[in-house]
Amino acid sequence: MKKxxxxxxxxxxxxxxxxxxxxxxxxxWTVFSSFKEEADLFSWPPRLITKLTLxxxxxxxxKTPLPLFMRNSFLISISATVLTVMISVMSGYxxxxxxxxxxxxxxxxxxxxxxxxxxxxxxxxxxxxxKIGMINTLWGLIIPPSATPTGIxxxxxxxxxxxxxxxxxxxxxxxxxxxxxxxRIVLPLSTPLIAxxxxxxxTWRWNDFLWPLIVVGTPKLYTIQLALGMYAGEHIVQWxxxxxxxxxxxxxxxxxxxxxxxxxxxxxxTGAIK
Amino acid sequence: MKRKVxxxxxxxxxxxxxxxxxxxxxxxxxxxxxxxxxxxxLRGKFVSFSNFINLFRMPSDFGRVLIRTFFYTLLVVPLVxxxxxxxxxxxxxxxxxxxxxxxxxxxxxxxxxxxxxxxxWKWFLDYDAGLINILLLKGGFNPISWLIDKRLAxxxxxxxxxxxxxxxxxxxxxxxxxxxxxxxxxAAALDGANRWTRFWKIIFPLLKPTSVLVIVLSTxxxxxxxxxxxxxxxxGPGTSTTMVAQRIYHTAFMERRLGVASSMSVILFVxxxxxxxxxxxxxxxxx
Numbered sequence: 001m002k003k004x005x006x007x008x009x010x011x012x013x014x015x016x017x018x019x020x021x022x023x024x025x026x027x028x029w030t031v032f033s034s035f036k037e038e039a040d041l042f043s044w045p046p047r048l049i050t051k052l053t054l055x056x057x058x059x060x061x062x063k064t065p066l067p068l069f070m071r072n073s074f075l076i077s078i079s080a081t082v083l084t085v086m087i088s089v090m091s092g093y094x095x096x097x098x099x100x101x102x103x104x105x106x107x108x109x110x111x112x113x114x115x116x117x118x119x120x121x122x123x124x125x126x127x128x129x130x131k132i133g134m135i136n137t138l139w140g141l142i143i144p145p146s147a148t149p150t151g152i153x154x155x156x157x158x159x160x161x162x163x164x165x166x167x168x169x170x171x172x173x174x175x176x177x178x179x180x181x182x183x184r185i186v187l188p189l190s191t192p193l194i195a196x197x198x199x200x201x202x203t204w205r206w207n208d209f210l211w212p213l214i215v216v217g218t219p220k221l222y223t224i225q226l227a228l229g230m231y232a233g234e235h236i237v238q239w240x241x242x243x244x245x246x247x248x249x250x251x252x253x254x255x256x257x258x259x260x261x262x263x264x265x266x267x268x269x270t271g272a273i274k
Numbered sequence: 275m276k277r278k279v280x281x282x283x284x285x286x287x288x289x290x291x292x293x294x295x296x297x298x299x300x301x302x303x304x305x306x307x308x309x310x311x312x313x314x315x316l317r318g319k320f321v322s323f324s325n326f327i328n329l330f331r332m333p334s335d336f337g338r339v340l341i342r343t344f345f346y347t348l349l350v351v352p353l354v355x356x357x358x359x360x361x362x363x364x365x366x367x368x369x370x371x372x373x374x375x376x377x378x379x380x381x382x383x384x385x386x387x388x389x390x391x392x393x394x395w396k397w398f399l400d401y402d403a404g405l406i407n408i409l410l411l412k413g414g415f416n417p418i419s420w421l422i423d424k425r426l427a428x429x430x431x432x433x434x435x436x437x438x439x440x441x442x443x444x445x446x447x448x449x450x451x452x453x454x455x456x457x458x459x460x461a462a463a464l465d466g467a468n469r470w471t472r473f474w475k476i477i478f479p480l481l482k483p484t485s486v487l488v489i490v491l492s493t494x495x496x497x498x499x500x501x502x503x504x505x506x507x508x509x510g511p512g513t514s515t516t517m518v519a520q521r522i523y524h525t526a527f528m529e530r531r532l533g534v535a536s537s538m539s540v541i542l543f544v545x546x547x548x549x550x551x552x553x554x555x556x557x558x559x560x561x
Binding site: 106119 | 296369389539
C-alpha cells in the first residue's frame with residue numbers, strides 16, 4: 001500500500017514537471033535559438049541541435065542601435081519609478097494620515113481611474129500630449145503613467161497600518177514642519193513600501209509597449225520593447241538578431257523578479273490591476 | 275487653515291496627472307465621437323450620431339470586430355479560469371515538490387512584455403523553424419500552418435492569452451486556497467468521498483468570491499486585448515485576430531479618422547465601464 005502511494009507520488013510529480021517544462025518552452029526555445037547562426041535557424045531538414053555562437057549578440061550591439069534603446073528604456077523606467085514612488089507615497093500619506101472634507105471623494109476619484117484603461121483613451125490622449133508638446137519626448141513617456149491608483153492605494157494601506165499617529169504627533173509637538181515630517185519620518189519608515197512600489201513600477205515601465213507606441217514616432221526615442229515590436233512587424237524578419245534582442249530585453253525584469261519575488265505577490269493581492 | 279491645505283499639496287501631483295492625462299482625454303473622446311475630426315488637419319465638424327450609425331451599417335466591419343472580440347472573450351474567460359485554478363491547485367498541493375519554484379515559473383509569463391510574448395510565440399509556432407513544427411516533422415507528421423490559417427491563428431491567440439495571464443490569477447486563487455482553514459480540509463477528508471468530488475463539492479464553493487473576481491477581471495482584460503496580439507499576429511492573417519482596441523488604434527493612427535475612432539472608443543468604454551462597476555461591487559462584497 002505504502003509503496004503504491006510512493007509510485008503514484010512520483011508519477012504525479014513527473015506529470016506536473018513535464019507540464020511545467022512545456023509551459024516555459026516557448027521562452028526557452030527563444031533563448032536557445034538566439035545562440036544559433038541565421039543559417040542554422042532555417043536549415044533544411046531542420047535540426048534541433050546546432051553549434052552555438054554569440055554572433056547575433058555581437059551583431060545587435062555593433063549593427064543596431066540597441067545600446068541607445070537600452071539607454072532609453074533604463075532612463076525612462078528608472079526616472080518614472082522614482083516619480084511613481086514619490087507620487088504614490090505622497091498621495092497615500094495624505095489619504096491615510098490627514099483628515100479633510102473631500103477625502104472620500106478623492107478616494108473614489110482615484111479608484112475610478114482604474115476604469116479608464118489606456119486602450120480606450122489612446123486617441124484623445126495623443127491629442128492632449130501633442131497640445132502640450134509631449135509627443136516624441138522622454139517626458140511624455142515618463143510623466144503621464146507615473147501616477148497609478150494601484151500605487152496610491154498600496155501606499156495608503158501600508159501607511160495606515162505601519163505608521164503610528166503618535167510619531168507624527170510628537171514630531172509636530174517638537175515643532176517639525178509638515179514637509180520635514182514627510183521627508184524625515186514618513187519616507188524613511190516606508191522602506192518596504194518603497195521597495196514594493198519600485199519593483200512594480202520598474203516592471204510596468206520596462207515592459208510597457210502601448211505608451212511608447214502612442215508617444216514615440218522617431219527611432220531615436222524607441223524603448224527596447226517598442227523597437228522589438230517594430231522589428232517583429234517588418235516584412236522580412238531578421239530572426240537571429242531579433243531573438244537575441246528579445247533575450248536581452250527580458251533580463252532586467254527577470255533579475256528584479258528573482259531577487260525581490262515577494263513584492264510582486266504583494267502587488268497582486270491588493271486585488272487591483274494597474 | 276494651514277492644516278487643511280497640506281493634504282491637498284500632497285495629493286496635487288497625482289490629481290493633476292489624473293485630470294490632465296485621464297479625465298480630459300476621456301471626456302474629450304465623447305466630444306470627438308460626435309465629430310468627423312481627422313488626425314492630420316485636426317479639423318472637423320459636429321456630425322451628431324452619424325459615426326455610431328455608420329459603424330453599425332451593414333455590412334458592418336466594426337460589428338464583425340466587436341463580435342469577434344466578444345467571441346474571443348467568451349472563450350478566453352473559462353480557459354483562463356480553469357487554467358489558473360489548475361495551476362493554483364498544483365502549487366498548493368501537498369503532493370508536489372518544489373512548489374515555490376513552480377509558482378514562480380507559472381507566474382513568469384505575466385512578467386514578460388507584449389513584445390517578448392509576441393515574438394517568442396511567433397517564433398515557437400513558425401512554419402519553417404518553430405519548435406512545434408520541427409518536432410512534428412521529426413515524428414513523421416506534416417507541419418501545421420499555425421499563423422497562416424485563419425482559424426488556427428485565432429486558436430493560437432487564445433492559447434497565448436491564456437498562457438500569458440493564467441499565472442496572475444493563479445496567485446489570486448493561491449491566496450484564497452491557503453486562507454481556507456485546515457479544519458475544513460480535515461472535515462472534508464472524513465466525509466469519505468474521493469479527492470475530486472471533495473474539491474468540487476466543498477473547496478470550490480468556498481472560492482466563490484475569488485472565482486467571480488477572476489471571471490470579471492479576465493473579461494475586462496480580454497475585451498481590451500491589444501498589445502500582445504499586435505506583435506504576435508498583427509491582427510492577421512486578414513483581420514482574423516483583430517480585436518476592438520487594435521481597430522481603434524488603426525482607425526486613428528493609420529486611417530487618421532479621429533472622429534470614427536473616438537466613437538469606437540466610446541463603445542468599448544461603455545462595455546468596460548459596466549464590467550468595472552461589476553468588479554467594484556464584487557470587491558466591496560468581498561470586504
